[in-house]
Amino acid sequence: MARAAVLAAGGIVLRQEETPLIAVVRLRKRNEWVLPKGKLDDGETPRDAAEREVLEETGHDVLVHEFLGTLVYESGGRFKAVHYWRMEAGGEPTHELMDDIKAVDWLPLDAAIERLSRGYERAFLENVGPIALESAALAQPARRARIKKQPAPEKRRRQPAVAPPPALPMTDVPLVAGSEGIEAGLPVDTTTLEIMASPIAPPLAQDIAEQDIPAQDIAATEAEPRSDNEIAQSQRINLVQKVRDWLRRAA
Incomplete structure (x- = not known):
């Protein structure tokens, strides 16, 4: 009887700079460079698992965008299916790396493909990497347009100055105070x-x-x-x- 496939999820994680960079992580035990990913917890959806695993393996909070595809391969006598989403990371890490991860590196697409240790991940990134970069580039003008459309905060109007009441009319005679x-x-x-x-x-x-x-x-x-x-x-x-x-x- 065939064993059930292992379900996992991860991300093609981009960081927007002059040249967009892609995250690759180094496994501590095998000393391999791989795409950030991990197995689903019980009751967890693939999208939620992908966001959680990327946070744990890169230390970055991310925005999850469109689904890019599924990579299926054999590992340890079982098939493993990994669902990937395009993600966008902030500039600075917000969490410590999990124990299984030794390092994170941010590389341009071609360098990231060369850095990956496994052939099937290199082939997958060669196919979906350009799609992820193109989608991110198309999203930038739309994001700037949304920011520009946001109304500016209203300025508080200054209350008009109230003129003092006119003094009582007085005749041209000396005035005595007191x-x-x-x-x-x-x-x-x-x-x-x-x-x-x-x-x-x-x-x-x-x-x-x-x-x-x-x-x-x-x-x-x-x-x-x-x-x-x-x-x-x-x-x-x-x-x-x-x-x-x-x-x-x-x-």
């Missing part, structure tokens, strides 16, 4: 009023606004028209009086 100027009945600088209306002191502007204007002032305004200067002077007097009253209440 409460002593208010007590003397002189016009007060608007900056002083803004400080007095800060959260530390009672809101002066609101306090003044809530007070009712005396009825006689309204009646006088309706009885006879006044010039702009007279109206402005009356408003300043009323404002000063209301500030003085507020200061007395706050004392």
Whole structure:
């Protein structure tokens, strides 16, 4: 009764440089140079086994691409079927080599074919190696196009600056800052009023606004028209009086 074939999987592993390089590994016991591969574990798919074996034998994480073919040969009185995928390795190794592997070398296609110790692997790489290189070359423009299509991150828009509110109109008279100027009945600088209306002191502007204007002032305004200067002077007097009253209440 014929013995069942041994199933294995591996990769034609490329590293993209100016001249693409292919990985070959050196077995510790037999001192042979071979393509990276290994037997399937129980319940493992050939593709998963190929990725795992390449990681263990080359130390590189890889991207697995298209299936390249199956190499069947006799080994130890049994047939062995090895499925190969094209793979792409990163620039630097990420894992230590397994104990069975003595070294890894990265060579151009012709040099890799010459380095292999077994004739059937040399013949296999002669056939599928050019296909792997051509597929990798065709994939490069598509990859660059995908990277170029990725949207650039949005820049945060700067909030527009908010202009400060205009200062209250003041007449061309000397300004006196401080409460002593208010007590003397002189016009007060608007900056002083803004400080007095800060959260530390009672809101002066609101306090003044809530007070009712005396009825006689309204009646006088309706009885006879006044010039702009007279109206402005009356408003300043009323404002000063209301500030003085507020200061007395706050004392």
